[in-house]
Amino acid sequence: MQQLNSEAIILHHLDYKEADRIITCFSLEQGLLKGFAHNARKSRKRFGTALEPFSQVRLYWTDKVSSEMVSLQEAELIDLRSGLRKDVGALALAAYGCELVEGLLGEKQVHADVFHLLQAFLDHLARKGLSLEARLLFELRLLALVGYAPHFLHCAACNTALDGDQAAFSARAGGCLCLDCAPPTVPLKVSVMTFGTLGRSLQSPLTLFEGFRFSERTLDEGGKVLADALLQHLSRPPKSMSFMEQMLVGKARVAAIR
Numbered sequence: 001m002q003q004l005n006s007e008a009i010i011l012h013h014l015d016y017k018e019a020d021r022i023i024t025c026f027s028l029e030q031g032l033l034k035g036f037a038h039n040a041r042k043s044r045k046r047f048g049t050a051l052e053p054f055s056q057v058r059l060y061w062t063d064k065v066s067s068e069m070v071s072l073q074e075a076e077l078i079d080l081r082s083g084l085r086k087d088v089g090a091l092a093l094a095a096y097g098c099e100l101v102e103g104l105l106g107e108k109q110v111h112a113d114v115f116h117l118l119q120a121f122l123d124h125l126a127r128k129g130l131s132l133e134a135r136l137l138f139e140l141r142l143l144a145l146v147g148y149a150p151h152f153l154h155c156a157a158c159n160t161a162l163d164g165d166q167a168a169f170s171a172r173a174g175g176c177l178c179l180d181c182a183p184p185t186v187p188l189k190v191s192v193m194t195f196g197t198l199g200r201s202l203q204s205p206l207t208l209f210e211g212f213r214f215s216e217r218t219l220d221e222g223g224k225v226l227a228d229a230l231l232q233h234l235s236r237p238p239k240s241m242s243f244m245e246q247m248l249v250g251k252a253r254v255a256a257i258r
């Protein structure tokens, strides 16, 4: 039986029967994979702690055990990202990021840039904890990498450059809209400066999360714009979203008090 291997990030797992574990991972060389790890919770030698969510690992597997699962033989831990496990807010945002990757990429869709983006995002959260900027940058870059980034500089309907103070946004209507083109039913009105910041942020290096500071307005409006754009392409809202948002609201309050 052919053995394959790839570096991978564990997205989540499910314990099965007495000692087995089913994992979902995003691998560098094969994209999204589901793996069955027989006896994983007893065999410390073959798997150790490597199948914990958000770990960076090298996985070894043989062909499929079913139409949708591979049979894991071994896992080498590269980085457990233990910093994440001390911070429930960072953990919530990590789970959300992993869910977005799973929701936006099809099975076996190989995407090295998305892999490196997710890797850098999780590394950043493990080192620095929860951050509103990191969330915005991750969502923005992920949308761009999978080909869904809205254009932020021009009206999607008439193609004129956005000017003035405000414009509208509707993912369903194609993205940014000047106020002349936006139907009155579009509820999301956004400062043109926010669109400018989002557009400029897309020019920054894919794996750079440190050193960004966005205004409260950019964080608020940018968050709504990206949520609208993401929901347009996901089959359902991420399960981890509301918990992660509670954590972010708490973080914003603490920042405001300081």
Ligand SMILES: [Zn+2]
Pocket: 155, 156, 157, 158, 159, 160, 177, 178, 179, 180, 181, 182
């Ligand atoms: Zn227009």
